Amino acid sequence: MNPVWLMRMSRWARKPPSAKRVKFVFGIIALAALIWGIEWMGWWPDWATAERIPRKF
Structure with missing residues (x-):
C-alpha cells in the first residue's frame, strides 16, 4: 500500500x-x-445521447 x-x-x-x-x-x-x-431501461431520450465521432487515422 502506498504511504x-x-x-x-x-x-x-x-x-x-x-x-x-x-x-x-x-x-x-x-x-x-x-x-x-433510466438509460438501462431505455427511457433516456435520444437528444441527450452523445454520438461517437469516428477517428481519422
Missing part, C-alpha cells in the same frame, strides 16, 4: 468528513445510479 494512502486514512480517522459532505457524496452516487437506471 500516501496511509497518511490520508490516518487524517480521515482523526477528522472524519462532516455529515453534510457524506450526504452530498451519497446524493451524487444516487443521481448517477438513477441516470444509469
Whole structure:
C-alpha cells in the first residue's frame, strides 16, 4: 500500500468528513445510479445521447 494512502486514512480517522459532505457524496452516487437506471431501461431520450465521432487515422 502506498504511504500516501496511509497518511490520508490516518487524517480521515482523526477528522472524519462532516455529515453534510457524506450526504452530498451519497446524493451524487444516487443521481448517477438513477441516470444509469433510466438509460438501462431505455427511457433516456435520444437528444441527450452523445454520438461517437469516428477517428481519422
